[in-house]
Amino acid sequence: MRQRFQPFTRLAAVILLVIGCLVVLRPFLAAILFAAAITISSWPLYLRLLARLKQRRNIAALLMSVGLTLLIIVPLTLVTWNIADNASDFYDQIKAGIGSGTLDPPAWLRDIPLAGEPIYSYLAKLLHSREELLAAARNLLEPARRLLLGGGMVLGSGVAQVSLAVFVSFFLYRDGQTILQALATAMNKLIGEQSVSVADTVSRTVRGVMYGLLGTALAQAVVAAIGFLIAGVPAVTLLSVATFLFSLIPVGPPIIWIGATIWLFNHGDTGWAIFMFIWGMFVISGVDNVVKPMLISRGSSLPFILVLLGVMGGVLAFGFVGLFIGPTLLAVGLGLMRNWTGYGI
Numbered sequence: 001m002r003q004r005f006q007p008f009t010r011l012a013a014v015i016l017l018v019i020g021c022l023v024v025l026r027p028f029l030a031a032i033l034f035a036a037a038i039t040i041s042s043w044p045l046y047l048r049l050l051a052r053l054k055q056r057r058n059i060a061a062l063l064m065s066v067g068l069t070l071l072i073i074v075p076l077t078l079v080t081w082n083i084a085d086n087a088s089d090f091y092d093q094i095k096a097g098i099g100s101g102t103l104d105p106p107a108w109l110r111d112i113p114l115a116g117e118p119i120y121s122y123l124a125k126l127l128h129s130r131e132e133l134l135a136a137a138r139n140l141l142e143p144a145r146r147l148l149l150g151g152g153m154v155l156g157s158g159v160a161q162v163s164l165a166v167f168v169s170f171f172l173y174r175d176g177q178t179i180l181q182a183l184a185t186a187m188n189k190l191i192g193e194q195s196v197s198v199a200d201t202v203s204r205t206v207r208g209v210m211y212g213l214l215g216t217a218l219a220q221a222v223v224a225a226i227g228f229l230i231a232g233v234p235a236v237t238l239l240s241v242a243t244f245l246f247s248l249i250p251v252g253p254p255i256i257w258i259g260a261t262i263w264l265f266n267h268g269d270t271g272w273a274i275f276m277f278i279w280g281m282f283v284i285s286g287v288d289n290v291v292k293p294m295l296i297s298r299g300s301s302l303p304f305i306l307v308l309l310g311v312m313g314g315v316l317a318f319g320f321v322g323l324f325i326g327p328t329l330l331a332v333g334l335g336l337m338r339n340w341t342g343y344g345i
Contacts, residue, residue: 028168030318031161033325035168038068039176040203041210046173061173068166075241077159161321198336205335209328216291217247220284224257227279231272233260243284248323249311253284306330 025032039046042064050060172179187199221244228236239256246252257280264273307327314326 028164030321030325031164032168033318033329034161034321035165035172037206037210037324037328038165039169039172040206043176043203046176057174061170064173065166065170068169072162073159073166076162076245078238078241157319158321161319165321201335202332205331206328209331210324212291213248213324213327216288217244219287219291220244220247220253223287224253224280224284227257227276227284228260231260231264231276231279232269233263233276247288253288254280257284306334 022029046060046064049063050057053060053063184199221240224243225236225240227233228239233239239260243253243256246255257276261273261276261280264270264276310327310330311323312326314322314324314329316322318325
């Protein structure tokens with residue numbers, strides 16, 4: 001009788017142990033998943049670096065971690081700091097303009113067909129009337145405060161999560177070969193002969209999605225920087241890094257280049273504003289339709305709806321790093337389903 005129930009007792013003990021480990025690691029789960037995705041994606045590069053360093057794992061892992069810090073943490077920190085600094089300056093300018101009564105809506109609003117003149121007149125009346133401005137401010141102040149606070153918290157937590165992920169990635173690089181051997185043995189015991197195929201699907205899918213997300217974001221940031229330089233838009237570095245970050249979100253880059261277009265219109269550079277709009281529409285946003293499918297197709301094609309749900313659900317579940325984790329997890333799940341069922345979606 002005791003031998004009959006012994007397998008169930010072991011299974012229950014294993015399940016309880018797994019639950020306990022997940023509870024302990026829950027605060028760090030997002031950073032661990034992100035670190036795993038980064039490590040899997042850059043593993044071939046690490047192996048080449050390890051060979052050049054004559055199998056010195058600590059030095060190779062340290063160099064990879066330093067590289068990730070320079071590529072991810074430093075730009076993200078600079079963007080967060082610049083946004084906070086510029087938001088403060090913008091607030092001071094708006095406050096000073098309202099106090100002196102010299103704040104006017106942009107002149108290019110008048111040139112908008114049909115609706116331009118009424119919009120300009122309403123905004124001019126609103127900005128020059130303290131009573132109406134205070135009434136509008138009361139309605140908008142709390143939503144604006146929540147939006148700014150939420151955005152600041154997301155970026156701030158993103159810096160912390162990415163920093164922790166880079167720290168975890170050092171150990172994943174250093175001990176990666178041992179971890180891979182242990183995982184291969186465990187998967188072979190659990191699913192048998194299919195373990196090699198499943199491991200290949202997971203690694204190929206993770207690399208494809210990460211290369212697609214990061215490669216597309218980098219390409220859009222580069223072409224955006226070229227457009228900003230040609231059009232004479234200020235703060236090119238900041239806007240380029242912001243384009244890189246917003247490229248991770250579906251329909252995100254237009255937020256940046258449309259803002260640059262409006263800024264050019266507001267300063268009377270109508271020709272350059274038209275150029276910026278065309279450059280953003282066909283070049284910056286066009287990169288997404290060319291580069292991303294080409295890179296992701298090397299791993300696993302991911303439908304747009306899953307990318308959108310992965311980004312939104314990932315941010316809600318994991319914060320900033322959910323931009324990467326959400327689509328990657330969905331792509332791995334889809335890839336495994338295709339592998340097991342033989343049907344594509």
